[in-house]
Each structure stands twice: as C-alpha cells, then as structure tokens.
Amino acid sequence: MSLDEVKIGGMGASRRRVEDNRFIRGKGNYVDDIVLPGMLHMEILRSPVAHARIKSIDTSAAWDVPGVRLVLTGEMMAARNLAWMPTLSYDTAAVLATDKVRFQGQEVCAVIADDPYIAKDACGKIVVDYEILPPIVNPVQAAAPDAVQIRDDKAGQVGNKIFDWEIGDKARTDKAFQDADVVSKIELHYPRTHPSPMETCGSLADYDRATGKLTVYLTTQAPHIVRAAVAMVAELPEQNIRIVSPDIGGGFGNKVPIYPGYVVAILASILTEKPVKWIEDKTGNLTSTGFGRDVYLKGEMALRKDGKILGVRMNTISDHGAFFADAQPSKFKIGLMHSAFAAYDIPTAHMFATGYYTNKAPGGVAYRCSFRVTEAMFFQERMVQAAADDLGMDQAEFRRVNFVKDEQHPHRTAFGFLTDSGQYEKCLDIGLEAIGYKNFAAEKAEAAKRGRLLGIGISTMTEPLGAGNSREYDILGIKMFDSAELRIHMSGKAILRTGSRGQGTGHETTWAQIVAHELGIPADDILVEEGDTDTAPFGMGTYASRSTPVAGAAIAMVARKVRAKARKLAAHLLEVSEEDIEWELGRFYVRGNQERGVTIQDCAMAAYSNMPDGMEPGLENVAYYDPPNLTWPFACYIAKIEIDPETGVWDVLQFVAVDDCGVRINPMIVEGQIMGGLTEAYAMANMQYQTYDEEGNIIGGNYMDFLLPTAWETPGFELYEVVTPCPHHPIGAKGVGECATVGGPAAFVNAVMDALKDKGVRNIDMPLMPNRVYEALTTGKDVYGMPPVRSGN
Amino acid sequence: MYPSRFNYESPKTIAEAIKLLDAGNGEAKILAGGQSLIPMIKLRFAFPEQIVDINNIPGLDYIRFDADGSLHIGALVRHEHLEKSVEISMRQPTIAAAAPLVSDPIVRTRGTFVGSVCHADPQGDWAATMIALKGHLVVQGPKGTRTIAMKDFVLGPYANSLNYNEIAIEAVIPAPKGVARGGYLKLERRVGDFATASVAVALDMSGDTVLGAGFALAGVGGKTIDANDAASVLIGQKLTDATIAKVAALVAAKAEPRTDHRGSAEYKRHIVEIFVKRILVANSTQKVA
Numbered sequence A: 001m002s003l004d005e006v007k008i009g010g011m012g013a014s015r016r017r018v019e020d021n022r023f024i025r026g027k028g029n030y031v032d033d034i035v036l037p038g039m040l041h042m043e044i045l046r047s048p049v050a051h052a053r054i055k056s057i058d059t060s061a062a063w064d065v066p067g068v069r070l071v072l073t074g075e076m077m078a079a080r081n082l083a084w085m086p087t088l089s090y091d092t093a094a095v096l097a098t099d100k101v102r103f104q105g106q107e108v109c110a111v112i113a114d115d116p117y118i119a120k121d122a123c124g125k126i127v128v129d130y131e132i133l134p135p136i137v138n139p140v141q142a143a144a145p146d147a148v149q150i151r152d153d154k155a156g157q158v159g160n161k162i163f164d165w166e167i168g169d170k171a172r173t174d175k176a177f178q179d180a181d182v183v184s185k186i187e188l189h190y191p192r193t194h195p196s197p198m199e200t201c202g203s204l205a206d207y208d209r210a211t212g213k214l215t216v217y218l219t220t221q222a223p224h225i226v227r228a229a230v231a232m233v234a235e236l237p238e239q240n241i242r243i244v245s246p247d248i249g250g251g252f253g254n255k256v257p258i259y260p261g262y263v264v265a266i267l268a269s270i271l272t273e274k275p276v277k278w279i280e281d282k283t284g285n286l287t288s289t290g291f292g293r294d295v296y297l298k299g300e301m302a303l304r305k306d307g308k309i310l311g312v313r314m315n316t317i318s319d320h321g322a323f324f325a326d327a328q329p330s331k332f333k334i335g336l337m338h339s340a341f342a343a344y345d346i347p348t349a350h351m352f353a354t355g356y357y358t359n360k361a362p363g364g365v366a367y368r369c370s371f372r373v374t375e376a377m378f379f380q381e382r383m384v385q386a387a388a389d390d391l392g393m394d395q396a397e398f399r400r401v402n403f404v405k406d407e408q409h410p411h412r413t414a415f416g417f418l419t420d421s422g423q424y425e426k427c428l429d430i431g432l433e434a435i436g437y438k439n440f441a442a443e444k445a446e447a448a449k450r451g452r453l454l455g456i457g458i459s460t461m462t463e464p465l466g467a468g469n470s471r472e473y474d475i476l477g478i479k480m481f482d483s484a485e486l487r488i489h490m491s492g493k494a495i496l497r498t499g500s501r502g503q504g505t506g507h508e509t510t511w512a513q514i515v516a517h518e519l520g521i522p523a524d525d526i527l528v529e530e531g532d533t534d535t536a537p538f539g540m541g542t543y544a545s546r547s548t549p550v551a552g553a554a555i556a557m558v559a560r561k562v563r564a565k566a567r568k569l570a571a572h573l574l575e576v577s578e579e580d581i582e583w584e585l586g587r588f589y590v591r592g593n594q595e596r597g598v599t600i601q602d603c604a605m606a607a608y609s610n611m612p613d614g615m616e617p618g619l620e621n622v623a624y625y626d627p628p629n630l631t632w633p634f635a636c637y638i639a640k641i642e643i644d645p646e647t648g649v650w651d652v653l654q655f656v657a658v659d660d661c662g663v664r665i666n667p668m669i670v671e672g673q674i675m676g677g678l679t680e681a682y683a684m685a686n687m688q689y690q691t692y693d694e695e696g697n698i699i700g701g702n703y704m705d706f707l708l709p710t711a712w713e714t715p716g717f718e719l720y721e722v723v724t725p726c727p728h729h730p731i732g733a734k735g736v737g738e739c740a741t742v743g744g745p746a747a748f749v750n751a752v753m754d755a756l757k758d759k760g761v762r763n764i765d766m767p768l769m770p771n772r773v774y775e776a777l778t779t780g781k782d783v784y785g786m787p788p789v790r791s792g793n
Numbered sequence B: 001m002y003p004s005r006f007n008y009e010s011p012k013t014i015a016e017a018i019k020l021l022d023a024g025n026g027e028a029k030i031l032a033g034g035q036s037l038i039p040m041i042k043l044r045f046a047f048p049e050q051i052v053d054i055n056n057i058p059g060l061d062y063i064r065f066d067a068d069g070s071l072h073i074g075a076l077v078r079h080e081h082l083e084k085s086v087e088i089s090m091r092q093p094t095i096a097a098a099a100p101l102v103s104d105p106i107v108r109t110r111g112t113f114v115g116s117v118c119h120a121d122p123q124g125d126w127a128a129t130m131i132a133l134k135g136h137l138v139v140q141g142p143k144g145t146r147t148i149a150m151k152d153f154v155l156g157p158y159a160n161s162l163n164y165n166e167i168a169i170e171a172v173i174p175a176p177k178g179v180a181r182g183g184y185l186k187l188e189r190r191v192g193d194f195a196t197a198s199v200a201v202a203l204d205m206s207g208d209t210v211l212g213a214g215f216a217l218a219g220v221g222g223k224t225i226d227a228n229d230a231a232s233v234l235i236g237q238k239l240t241d242a243t244i245a246k247v248a249a250l251v252a253a254k255a256e257p258r259t260d261h262r263g264s265a266e267y268k269r270h271i272v273e274i275f276v277k278r279i280l281v282a283n284s285t286q287k288v289a
C-alpha cells in the first residue's frame, strides 16, 4: 500500500521548519558564535568622507595600544598585491584604500587585536590626512563634462561612465512609435535601498601554517564562489581552502559579494598565524555592503486606441557607486532589466542602459530581486498604469487586453526571453474578486464624503527566476548550474547535500520533502547539509530565487538516480527481472502482485548487505542540474489604500496577493516567503530608502534613518494561490522567494497614484512618505526623490 | 556593541548615587532605562567613564495622584507603565495619548519618563508633554533637593539644567483647576520612529470654557519647543472653529522646522497646525463633565 505523502512530509505538506527548532531556542550557529582558540578580533576603520585623496596615514598610536597585534593599511595590502580585488562584474574594487577613498564608509585600515574593544579603541587612534575632492552623488553629476573622475586608478577609463548597453529591436520599435495612436510616457527613480539582514557580514579566517589549510567561516550565500575567488585572489591552492557558511541570519543578496573585510581577515590570519574574526557592525553593513536599486527609469509605450500595446522603449541610468560590483550574470550589464513586460504580448521593444560610477557604496543588485527584475517589474507596472490612464481605459481591462494568453505559451518576449507557462487572467480575476473591484467606485465615493481619497493599485507580473541555463547565464565564466548529492544509509535514513545555501529560508525542511516525494523516505529521516565546500558538491549558491528551480531540480534528479539503483536492488530481493518491478511511493512491488514488494528501506539495507553479484555496493549519487530555461512564476498584487489629504498619510485598507509559483513543495514556507516579501515591498513603497546628501554623507546608515518595517504598521495580506506547474522542472516548481518584493511595490504606488489620478499627478518617487504625497496633492505636480536624470541615449 | 571602557556601579540608595556622580566630576552618567544612553555609548557619541545604574534604587517607580490632584511620576516609571495605567487614562489625557506613541512597545518596557525628559532630545515626546503640562522636576544633589520648572529645564538639544551631580527624582504635574483635557499627536514614518512633528496639548477646562492651556512641540526645532505663549488667546474662551483656528496658527508659528529628508519646513509647520486643530476639535466635541 502506498504511503500517504503528506504524512511522511512529502510534497504539499506544510511541514514545520526543522531549522526553527534551533533558531527559536537561540541555538543557531552563526559565524559570530564560533570561537577558536587564540582567536584575534579585527575592526575596520572606515572613511568618514565620500571622496578624498589620502595624503598620509599614521598608524603609530594604534600600534601602541596594548593588545594590538597588527594594523593593516592599503599600502601593506598593496605590497602583497591585495590592495585591489576583482568584482563579479569584471571590475576591480579596493580592499583597503591606497590612493583615494571613493565613498563614505570605505575600508581604509584594519586593526587586529586581542579583543574587539581594543581593536575599536585603536581604530580611533589612527590619523588619516584626507584632501577632500568634490563628491559625486548621482549620475547627473557623474556625467557632467567637468566631473572629477572617480576611477582614476583604471587605465583607459574615461569620465565616470561604466557602460552603455542596449537590447531589443530599435528600428522596429521606432516604427511602432510612428504607427501609434497614443504615446504614453513615464519617468521615475527607484531609490537605493538595502537588504539589511539581521546578521551583518563577517568571517573567521583560520590559516594553519603547518597544514597549509585555510578555513574561513563566512557569511555567504555562495560558498563555492567564495572558494574560487579566494583561490584566485589569495593565490592559495583550491584544495587547501575550505569555506564554511554556517547558519546565516538573512541574506537577501547582501551576502553574495566578496567584501574587503573577508580578504583582510584572511591576510591577517596568515600574518599573525592566529584565527582572526571580523564581524561588521550595523552601520558598516548599511554603508558599505551590497545595496539594491538606485536606477532612473524612463520609458514610453506606443499604443493603439483600442488598448493594444504596440511597442515599448526603456531607458535606464543606473548608479553603481564607486566600483562596478554588481553580483549578476556577467553577460548582462544591467541584470535582467529586459525581463520587463514579459507578461504582456508586445511586438517589439528596445532598451538602452547606461551605468555610472558615483561616490557611493558599491553593489546594486542585492535585495531579493533576481538581478534588477525588481526595477524592471516596478517600471513595467507603473508604465502600464500610466498608459491605461492616458487611454482612459480601466487598468484591469488594459492588462487583460495585453496579457500573453495561456495558450500562447511558450511565448518569446519582445526582449527575447521565453516564458513557458502561466494563467495570468485567472490570477487577475481572483485578485479583482477578492478586493471587490466591482464595488470600488461606490466605496471611493463613500470615502470622499468623509474627506478621504481612495485608490486601488494593481501589479501583475511574471518574472524570470532561477538562473541559469548555462547557455546564457554564467558568473565570470562559471556556468550557473547547481547540484545535489544524496547518500542513503543502510537503515534507510539519508543525508542530502546541495550546492545552494539556505539563509533562514527553510532549505533543510523543503529539500527533505523533495526526497520524500521521490523516494518515500520520511522527510524526518533525511538530514540536509549545506555550506561546507569540503563536503558539499559544487554549486553557485542561493540568490535570485534559484534554489528550488536549480538545486531543487538537482535534488529530484539525484533521488531518481538513487531510485533507479534501488529498483535493481528490489529486483534482486524480489527475484524478478527489473522490467517486472513497479514503483509506488516508498516501495517497489512485482507487477500484477502488489502484495509482493520491498520498501526503499529494504533496498537501502540490501545495498550494504545483500547486493547482487557485480553491483557496486552503497546507495548514493550526485546530480548536476543545468535547467533548460528560467522558471516564470506569476503574481497579481492588488492594494486598496486611503489617503488623509490634510497630512498625506496613507493607510492600506486591503491587500490581495495571488501567486502562481507552480507546484508548492511546502505551502507554509511559500506563504512565509510571500508575506515577508510583501512586508519588504510595503517598506520600500512607504518609508525605506538610502539617500546621500550633497557632500556624499549617507542618510540611512543607521536604523533611525533607514527604516525597517515592524509588525505594528505592516498591513495584513490576503493570500491566494493558482498552480501552473513549470513545464521543464522535474517537480513542476518555480521560484518564489522574490516574487512579492519584486511585484509588491508597484501595487502600493499604483494605488496611491490612482487615488491622486484626477489631481494631475503622474508620479511620486518611492518612498511615498506623507510629505511627498501631500506635496503632490497640493501642487498637482509630480514629486521626484532625486532630480530627474535625462536620457543618456 | 563595543563602547569605550567605563566603570559600572549600581548603588542601592539615592545618596550613594549622588556620591558617585559627584566623584565622577562630570564624567559620570546615570543609567535609567538605557534606551538613549546605551545607543549613544554604542555609537561612541558618548564616552562616560562611570555609569551609575539607578535601577536598583527602591521606591522610584510610582505613579501617584496626590489629594490636591497633582501627578507625581517617579524616576523609574517606564513608558509602558504610563501607557497601561488606568488612572492616567482617566485623569491625564495628554500623557495617556502620548504614551502609546513613544518609540515602540519594546523600548517602552525599559525607557523611563524622567530619563526621557532629562535626555532633552528635540524629538523626544515626554519633554514636550511636560512643557505643555507646565510640570516641574524634583531633583536631588549633594546640597539637597530643589525643583526645576520645565520652562527652565531644557536648555538645548540634549542639554538640561541639571548639575552633573544631581538626579531627577520625580516629575510633577500640577493639578488642573477644572478638568484635565488635551491630547498628543505625532507624525512618524513608522512605529518607533522619532517625530517628524508632534504636538502636545494640555487643557484645563471648566465645562466648555478653557481655564488654562499649554502647547509644546517636538521634532520641529533644534530643541523642544515651548509654545505656551500661544495659549493666552484661549483663556476664558470656548473651543470654537474661530478660536481653534487662531491658536493653531499661533502655535504653528512657534515651530522652527528645518527641511530635511522627513519633509519640508512648510510641511512640518502645516502638520503642527493640523494636529493642534485636530486635538482641540476632539476636545471641543467631547462631553464635558
């Protein structure tokens, strides 16, 4: 008799998260929990200014502080060829500054001492003489003909431009615009924000001179990439490098890049021959590590009177900070920005992208966004709303008219992606019904009597999650596949290792469920282990919602390989030929005689104790999975908001989320991902951003200025699901980790803009703080968070 | 958190605490709820050599209405204690309205009313409340006890008129002649945020006639703003659309906001005016005992 899949914690079981047992007891094991004998502590001295030439650095007083073991400067790093390191976007980034500082918070010196208090005291004793240079805090300033060159370290660099990049069919798109009845335009800035994981970045480097082995415990979402990079930068043999990513207190993309602190701590351990721990403080994390967004978006839509979209033009100008350190597939300069409009059937599109250096922290793609898909979808949905308004068409109807229809899949988007599945209209209908779209006009009129403005905002999008396929996606040449290794013990219990890395996202729970689904081994019998490069198979790590699409697929595939061998063992045990064996969950039986069978556990025991002649003992395998395509989840988010016109304060009255992420492995975890993502989306729309003043001082370098949402003001979210299985994924799953952060912000902003529609206002840049809403209301003008940047085309 | 080195003492009596402060010669700091001091030393904005933790001094956590109707708040009364006090909710509406708006529920379990007043943060809610209520502090030093009226207490941002060797023992709010009314409104970007603008309004009413009124503002100036002058137009008056509009404009004129990432100066001034109106309108329509 077949097993009850939900009971064994298989697919579809809302199994409790096994990792929570240790997390909620305070028994997690984070980098900072690791203590090694004789360990020293490192503290980084950061630049207080945005742009300056370093005239001199005097570290003598720091060396004099009792307990100080080592003080490192850029010059000392340079002597070992370590003052600069490569970034993931074929640029270089300073490890410790030598010539200049290029953003406030940049790493200048490091002190290694017996305890962190001493290290911090000694940092305060270092004297750096800066010659202040004019700071550049946005792309307009960066592009000015007389702008100071930020990257004067780079041979061949002209001005502050990093790249020009384009995609799409320009001639055809130009033609579409000539043929248009109406051309709709929008211009906006997606402000800089920060992932701000609860645990900051840090590492504990332990170089053992006797064995030549370097072990680094490190907060990373991609331990194998770090190993490759360390081998490259530190010129150590790869087999002697072990990167361990223990429990991670949130990543959100912030823990993909390699940060200077890691490199300095490794060198410090080599020099002192002691373990060296470096744990960044919150301000260090907020001011120097991978941020998200900071893109100016401008676009036009060519429309026919009946509502059909004929073509789209996009223009993006991105602010990358001092180093081009975006962690993204190397081929794409502006990530997957061109995934915009994938849900809509649009004949032609063209995008032109320009990137600039500024005196701000480097990064750009972090924060739960699958390589700028967040900006793409935000722009798309703001553009769609503006176009519907310009046509005088209902915003839901306009989407319906232009959606790719279910039966059109697989569908090639205007920018060349291939979407393969979805039921967009169905999701929209569920959302509209749930929000009470039909009654909205009456509700709005009712509220107007109380002096309140009501708005409804829709955001519908399909996004590309789960890079790669190796044809198109690589990072510095390494293809974006992933892996899983499964070993079944003789008792039928198992250990599973993957090349991905959970970050509090439930891998230990979900991965076991996939194995349970494929083999019928109860999920509780499967230990999941990730993050140790000495034991885990090579993988590209976890970001861009790629774990389930890629590593998750590898898990299903490795389980199937194991099952294939178990089938041979079953045939041997049942004394029939393999062709006569049937499988049901957890059990093989003889065709035509269901009673006669053996369990997967019986097969496991046989693999160690009773294998047929000539068969290799053991029951284990490894699978590397190169997905044929990205996965394309779809989401429909609808917000209903109310504005107090006297103050500009707005409240969310209702929020509906309809997510189609294919087959749900653990529905509870999926819902958690959506809830969390919507919370972040609400924060970005409402309160959260990092900006810089004209001197290049960061505003948003602490939690008084950089606001994280709390349970008190975050609205409730109503969740609905539609399931369209992914046609190419072995278990039909699609990525979901980023959907809500990506699609959510436009729903809130569109809702506020809908409420202001008849005031002549077209755009307010995020965050939609009350003062901005009030300004738009009272002036009837658009409100830009930053001065609008003109086209670089 | 890696502050610079300090000594820590936890005296059991006020006298001992004063001795420690005196010996500290300006380098000692009182630790009450720690919700402002600890962030300051963590960020190394403050480097006290000596921390004098007053949390173990018994008898300082009382909320008491005396027979004369005056309200006494001991130095260790937490924000949460005020938020949950039934007596406060029935008898002191300005404090009752402000308490749930001070920081977030977590901070409110530790932070103290008196500590907040002493901290004199221009964005702090309690100093503004105390000014509107025309309260005073009872302080004790090596030479004994004295009182300091709120109007003389806040000297500037994070600066008060205590001597380095004095402790504020309690806050006192005088009894109203009639019935205490009023309210508190705050514009914040998020729960736990400091004020973009907040308004404390204290009213002393007899029927629907205003016997006395106080106004103070937080977040809209380099220090807590005392707008009590504006109150004179209300004395002896009823709260009508006309008187409300007049006083709201006067209070808003007292604000000294600056344009920053939280909003323009004009916007903040506008919010002050709206908030004064909203509090007064709410009190004018309230059934008056």
Ligand SMILES: Cc1cc2nc3c(=O)[nH]c(=O)nc-3n(C[C@H](O)[C@H](O)[C@H](O)COP(=O)(O)OP(=O)(O)OC[C@H]3O[C@@H](n4cnc5c(N)ncnc54)[C@H](O)[C@@H]3O)c2cc1C
Pocket: B029, B030, B031, B032, B033, B034, B035, B036, B037, B038, B039, B075, B101, B102, B103, B104, B107, B110, B111, B112, B113, B114, B115, B116, B117, B118, B119, B121, B123, B124, B125, B126, B162, B166, B167, B168, B169, B192, B193, B194, B195
């Ligand atoms: C996240 C966060 C959000 C916050 N938001 C707000 C907010 O919205 N509104 C608001 O008003 N406040 C806010 N605060 C501050 C909070 O209310 C503090 O509790 C308060 O400002 C100080 O009170 P405390 O008891 O914590 O004082 P402490 O931090 O212990 O002390 C503050 C200062 O006052 C001195 N002091 C304390 N007690 C005495 C005394 N009895 N006599 C003499 N000097 C004394 C100390 O030496 C120190 O200099 C926030 C704090 C945090 C951490």
